[in-house]
Amino acid sequence: MYYRSKVTINKLQRYDYIIAGGGLSGLSLAYYMNQTVLREKSILIIDQDTKTKNDRTWCFWEKDNDSPFDKILLKQWDKVYFHGTNFSSELDLGEYRYKWLRGIDFYNFVKADLLTNPNIKFVQERIERIKDTPAGGFIITTENQYLGEYVFDSTKPLRLDLSNAHNMLQHFKGWEIVTDSPVFDVECPTMMDYRVEQRGVGVRFMYVLPQSATRAMIEYTVFSDKLLSPDEYDFELNDYIRQFLKIDKFSIEHEEFGVIPMTDESTPPKAGNHIVRIGTSGGYVKASTGYAFQRTQRFTRALVKDLVTVGKPQTPPQTWMKRFKGLLDSTLLNVLLKNRASGKAVFTALYQKNPTPLLFAFLDEDTTLPQDLRIMSSVPIGAFIKGMISAIWKRI
Numbered sequence: 001m002y003y004r005s006k007v008t009i010n011k012l013q014r015y016d017y018i019i020a021g022g023g024l025s026g027l028s029l030a031y032y033m034n035q036t037v038l039r040e041k042s043i044l045i046i047d048q049d050t051k052t053k054n055d056r057t058w059c060f061w062e063k064d065n066d067s068p069f070d071k072i073l074l075k076q077w078d079k080v081y082f083h084g085t086n087f088s089s090e091l092d093l094g095e096y097r098y099k100w101l102r103g104i105d106f107y108n109f110v111k112a113d114l115l116t117n118p119n120i121k122f123v124q125e126r127i128e129r130i131k132d133t134p135a136g137g138f139i140i141t142t143e144n145q146y147l148g149e150y151v152f153d154s155t156k157p158l159r160l161d162l163s164n165a166h167n168m169l170q171h172f173k174g175w176e177i178v179t180d181s182p183v184f185d186v187e188c189p190t191m192m193d194y195r196v197e198q199r200g201v202g203v204r205f206m207y208v209l210p211q212s213a214t215r216a217m218i219e220y221t222v223f224s225d226k227l228l229s230p231d232e233y234d235f236e237l238n239d240y241i242r243q244f245l246k247i248d249k250f251s252i253e254h255e256e257f258g259v260i261p262m263t264d265e266s267t268p269p270k271a272g273n274h275i276v277r278i279g280t281s282g283g284y285v286k287a288s289t290g291y292a293f294q295r296t297q298r299f300t301r302a303l304v305k306d307l308v309t310v311g312k313p314q315t316p317p318q319t320w321m322k323r324f325k326g327l328l329d330s331t332l333l334n335v336l337l338k339n340r341a342s343g344k345a346v347f348t349a350l351y352q353k354n355p356t357p358l359l360f361a362f363l364d365e366d367t368t369l370p371q372d373l374r375i376m377s378s379v380p381i382g383a384f385i386k387g388m389i390s391a392i393w394k395r396i
Contacts, residue, residue, distance in 0.1 A: 010144045015044040018139060018146055020127055021154035022047030024058075025279030025296050027110040029152055031068070032304040034117055042119050044146060046139065048126040051111070054104035056258050057174060057217060058293040059191075059209065061096040061360050067297075072105045075211065080191035084348030090188060094357035098191060100209050100217075101293070127155055132272025150313065152303075154279030158265055164394050165265040166333035167225065168202060170290035173233035174219035176254035179247055182213030192351075194344040196240055201225050202336050203343025206240050215253075218245075223262060223290070223336060223343065233257075260290040264330040264391075269315060276313045278303070287329035289363060325365050328372070330391035331384055338390070341383035353378035 017033070019026045022045045030045055070076075076099045080091050114120045125141035130153055132138075137151030160167045190208035198204055202224035209217040220236045222228065241247050260280075267283030269276055278284065284299050285292045306314045316322075336343050350359055354375055361367050362375050376384065 013044075013144060013146050014042075014136075015121075015146060015148045016041035016150075017043045018137060018148035018151045019043065019045045019154075020130060020139060020151055021279065022049070022051060022122070023154060023279065024106070024292065025154045025282070025284055025300060026152070027051075027107065027114075028296050029278060029300040029303060030114055030120065031110045032301050033307075034114055034120065036304060036308050038304065038307060039117050039119060043121070044148065045114075045120070045122050046125055046127060046141060046146070047122075048124060050124055051107040052104075054102050054254065054256070056103040056256055057209070057219070058101045058103070058106070059098065059207070060101075060291065060293045061093065061098050062294060063095045063097075065097065069101060069106065069109065070099075072101065072109045073099050074102055074105065075100045075189075075209065077187065077189055079188050081185075081188055081193075081208075082191060082351050083193040083195050084351065085194065085342075085345050087348050087352045089352075091191070091351065091356045093360070094355070096357055096360050098189065100189075130155070130275060132275045137272070137274040149274065151275045152278050153271065153275055154277070154281050156271070156277060156281040158261055158263060158267070158280065160261055160263055160265065162265055165263055166287075166330055166337055166391070166394070167265065168223055168262040168333055168337060169225065169227065170221065170223055170260040170262050171227050172219050172221040172256075172258055173237065174217050174256045175237055175241075175252045176211075176215065176217045177241070177247075177250040178253055179214045179250045183245065183247055184208070184210035184213050184216045186210045186213055192347065193240075193244070194348060195244060196220070196236060198342065198344050201339060203347065204236075205344075205347075206244075208245070217254075219256075225337065227259065260285060260292065262287055262290050262333065264326065264333060270313070276303070286363070286365075287326070288332040291363065294364065321369070324369070325372070327388065327391060328376070330394075331388040334387035334391045334394075335383050338387065340387050341380040346379050349378050349380070350375065 019030055076097045078093055078097055080098050082089055082091050125143050127141050129140045136147045136149050139146045189210060193206040196204050196206055204222045207219050220233055264287045269282045271277050284296045286295055303313055335341055
């Protein structure tokens with residue numbers, strides 16, 4: 001017997017694929033499905049939000065200059081500024097480009113593509129329950145019940161309180177500001193500026209994304225175990241704009257705020273024979289940095305390839321190299337949570353002592369073991385050895 005909600009439930013509706021959650025991972029998955037033979041399948045996307053607001057900004061580096069989203073980028077650059085501990089430099093990105101994509105532009109682009117396919121349907125409903133059954137993935141919403149051959153679920157929240165995991169938060173507040181006179185370097189954004197006051201556990205930095213000489217997004221980002229009060233974000237943004245950017249007069253045109261979990265909590269992609277976790281629920285967020293956009297594209301493309309070639313999702317093999325890279329993530333989280341070394345000093349050392357393209361490849365998990373060891377040798381060795389031992393002990 002299926003669980004029955006207290007609200008009135010309509011007749012069971014069947015689909016080939018159901019995507020629970022219409023955010024970054026859900027829309028990316030549907031987009032790549034729509035570029036293949038899977039577009040002939042019946043696909044349902046369920047989300048209680050219509051995604052009609054610019055609720056976030058994605059900044060990421062990428063070698064591909066012909067990606068599907070290049071046409072909707074707000075800006076892209078081949079160099080960035082970095083400010084750290086006794087090190088400030090303009091960084092050459094080599095083959096990479098640093099790209100700025102607004103959430104609303106991504107949502108509109110993908111939804112416009114999907115709406116051309118009558119086999120894809122959107123419903124705005126709140127999901128009450130997702131269950132694996134012998135007949136398929138079963139979903140109850142506030143209004144309907146659905147059954148799919150596979151349910152791809154990005155709505156399952158992580159625990160973030162497990163004793164054998166390292167749990168931090170990446171939280172940020174951004175202001176898009178306009179100035180009276182030209183002050184911003186349109187050709188070069190500030191990717192990370194650690195000159196701000198470092199307080200408590202973790203690390204804090206700013207980034208500056210210039211849209212024009214008089215308009216830019218200024219964002220304050222914190223890696224820590226707790227959120228700040230709303231006034232603290234505003235104070236730090238104001239202080240940075242006046243102290244470091246030397247701007248006294250400006251207007252705030254847009255605000256954004258977000259929280260991303262940074263955790264090495266286990267996130268197995270399969271939650272049943274017919275339920276596959278995606279997005280944050282499926283481990284798409286890199287534990288040590290909170291980066292999600294490019295990993296989401298990589299993972300959803302791989303998932304679609306499996307569906308096209310073998311007809312079902314495949315569990316990626318846990319090679320020793322993947323386990324090692326996961327251990328490196330856990331080690332950095334341990335170092336930051338335990339204050340074994342200054343986060344500001346760690347990230348400064350990484351960018352000062354390594355070529356930026358190599359460091360980008362490392363953060364994308366595209367490096368070899370010798371390259372990993374070279375990069376890790378540039379951070380405070382004693383602190384990271386202690387952090388790695390502690391991380392291994394936690395797992396045991």
